[in-house]
Amino acid sequence: MFRKRESRVSAEIPGSSLADIAFLLLVFFLVATSFNTDSGIGLVLPPPPQENQPPPQINDRNMLSILVNGQGLVSIEEELTPMSQVKRKVKEFITNRGQDPKLSESPENAVVSIKTARETTYSVYIDMLDRVIGAYKEVRNAVSMRKYGKPFTALPDNSEAQETIEDLIPRQISIAEPAES
Amino acid sequence: MAQFKKRSSGATTEIPVVALPDIVFILLIFFMVTTVIRSVDLKVQVQFTQAKNIEKITQKRLVSYIYVGPMKTPGPGEGKVAIQIDDAIIEDIEVIQSIMYEKYQDQPKLIVSLRVDENVKSGIVLDIQKELKQAGTLRINYSALQEQREG
Numbered sequence: 207m208f209r210k211r212e213s214r215v216s217a218e219i220p221g222s223s224l225a226d227i228a229f230l231l232l233v234f235f236l237v238a239t240s241f242n243t244d245s246g247i248g249l250v251l252p253p254p255p256q257e258n259q260p261p262p263q264i265n266d267r268n269m270l271s272i273l274v275n276g277q278g279l280v281s282i283e284e285e286l287t288p289m290s291q292v293k294r295k296v297k298e299f300i301t302n303r304g305q306d307p308k309l310s311e312s313p314e315n316a317v318v319s320i321k322t323a324r325e326t327t328y329s330v331y332i333d334m335l336d337r338v339i340g341a342y343k344e345v346r347n348a349v350s351m352r353k354y355g356k357p358f359t360a361l362p363d364n365s366e367a368q369e370t371i372e373d374l375i376p377r378q379i380s381i382a383e384p385a386e387s
Numbered sequence: 388m389a390q391f392k393k394r395s396s397g398a399t400t401e402i403p404v405v406a407l408p409d410i411v412f413i414l415l416i417f418f419m420v421t422t423v424i425r426s427v428d429l430k431v432q433v434q435f436t437q438a439k440n441i442e443k444i445t446q447k448r449l450v451s452y453i454y455v456g457p458m459k460t461p462g463p464g465e466g467k468v469a470i471q472i473d474d475a476i477i478e479d480i481e482v483i484q485s486i487m488y489e490k491y492q493d494q495p496k497l498i499v500s501l502r503v504d505e506n507v508k509s510g511i512v513l514d515i516q517k518e519l520k521q522a523g524t525l526r527i528n529y530s531a532l533q534e535q536r537e538g
Contacts, residue, residue, distance in 0.1 A: 225404070228411035235415060239422035244444040244500065246530040254520040324510030329436040331509045332529055336438040343440060384513055 247335055252380065267308055268315040270299045271382075274334055276325030283308070292334065296341035300375065301348075313345070313375045321382035338379060346375050431456035431471050436505035437534035444528060449498045451490050453483075455511060456504030468507055470515065480514050487522040502530045 272292070273281045280287050282295050300316050302309035310316035318338050322331050346358035350371050354361065361368040433456040444450055451472075458466030458476075470477040472486060491497050499519060503512055519527060 222404075224408040225411060228408045228415060232411055232415045232418065235418045235422070239418065244447060244450060244528075244530070245441045245533065246444070246500065246528040247438055247440060248442045248444075248498075248526070248528045251516060251520050251525040251527060253523075253525065254517075322509045322513070324508060324513070326509045327505070328503050328507045328509055328512060329505035331512070332436050332438055332505075332531055335529070336440055336531075336534075339440040381513070381516065383517075384510060 247332065247339065249335075249379070249381075264317055265311070265315070268310045269317045269319055269380075270296065270310070271319045271321065272296075272334065272338070274320070274322045274326050274330060276323045278327065278330045280334065289333070289337070293337045293341045293344070296338050297345055300341065300345050314373075317378045317380055319380040319382050322384060324384045335379070339377070342375065342377050346371050349375060429454060429471070430459055430474075430476055431469050431504070432459050432465070433502050433504045434506070435502070435530055435532045438529075438531040439534045441531060441533050442528075444498060444500070446496075446498075449494060449496050450500050450528075451487075451494075451497055452500050452502055453515060454502045455507055455515070456502075457507075468504075468511060470511070480518060483515060483518040484522045487519055487524045491522055491524045496526070497524050498526045498528055499524050500528045500530050 271283060273284075275281075280289060280292060282292065287295060296318060298306075299309050299318070300313050302311075302316075303313070304311050320331075320334055320338065322334075343358065350356060350358040350361060350367070353371070354367050358368070358371050361371070431454050433454055454471040456468065458469045460466045470480075470483070472483070477483060477486075487497075487499065501512065501515070516527070519525070
């Protein structure tokens with residue numbers, strides 16, 4: 207008797223348990239892994255000062271000193287400033303270009319120094335850093351609009367235009383050592 | 388009798404379930420590709436702060452994490468603030484310099500991601516930064532979530 211074998215061509219591996227195995231593996235991966243939220247504020251630290259070299263002399267007018275104390279109060283150049291004014295003042299400082307004798311000579315020379323007390327809450331420190339970086343971003347956007355007709359954020363990555371703007375408005379932020387108080 | 392075909396299964400399935408394992412495997416491969424196995428057991432509690440000027444780190448291979456926060460306690464309340472690198476709680480700050488220096492030797496383009504709880508005092512973060520400067524790992528990234536509201 208010839209048994210028709212073609213009708214038994216249905217799957218050797220039972221399809222239902224394959225789905226079970228796949229679901230189990232999926233659940234395992236859902237539980238054991240996580241989406242990496244790697245976003246944050248990037249910063250390049252300055253190299254540590256050499257023992258024998260004196261710290262570089264910066265003209266006082268070219269350095270904007272921002273102090274944040276333990277209670278979260280901010281003072282810029284020893285003047286108490288509310289948080290909402292910080293960005294505006296930093297922008298004024300950067301774009302001064304020699305007009306106000308107390309502010310920077312040019313954006314290339316401008317250094318923003320952020321000094322926090324040891325007791326300052328981390329979120330306040332990051333908020334301050336965020337606002338300073340926001341100020342730089344807005345200044346760069348304005349300069350880029352004038353030069354290239356596009357905001358800085360719209361320039362293609364690693365392009366010559368982007369580098370030019372970065373050279374004109376370098377992001378010179380210094381994180382100062384906390385005062386031993 | 389050729390007319391009677393033996394049905395292997397009694398249930399009549401309307402929806403073709405043959406494709407189901409394929410769909411599930413595709414989902415599985417998606418998750419395998421887009422996530423990482425979190426091998427670090429987080430001993431400290433980290434609640435991220437928010438900021439507006441966030442950059443995404445594109446090269447995950449170059450990242451090394453330092454976690455700072457209050458230690459997880461079994462009961463209510465918070466423990467002392469501690470630093471954790473790769474599963475180990477760091478007791479002595481100076482050790483950070485040698486650990487990060489070794490990592491820097493392995494990967495000169497190392498980016499150090501500082502995952503600091505938002506309520507930690509900045510003093511400890513500044514100390515860590517000093518150690519990082521000594522170790523030569525100057526590229527750092529403060530982990531933060533994207534701020535939604537207008538600051």
